[in-house]
Amino acid sequence: MLKYLLLGLAAFSLSGCQPPAPESVLASQRPPTAAVRKEYVNLARSVGASGAVLKTAEISSVVLLDPGAKIYAFCVRMRETRIQQRLQVSGYALRDGKIIDASTYDSRCNDKRLRWYDFPELRSMRS
Known part of the structure; x- marks a missing residue:
């Protein structure tokens, strides 16, 4: 699983810039469900990310990315409390x-029209 996640991250980082999400995609925004939050926390645990102490953690609305394939997307942004204070933003397909x-620093996650929600489940995650 980790190998496929890393391959996906590499492919997205090499794919270049991505256009902002169209209005029709953003019109489908829905708050993330408990199941989506749990799926992300489980993924973070499976790749060994449970040791980080986070200052902030937020999850975006879930948007319909591809209606035909029923693919949804959401973003997660976080900032660690340790030395590295840089904001980390990643996009995920569901x-x-x-x-x-998954893609790191997905440009669609920077769209100002995207709504963000506190993600206490991620901040309190322990191994």
């Missing part, structure tokens, strides 16, 4: 309640 792809 199908049938499972994360199927």
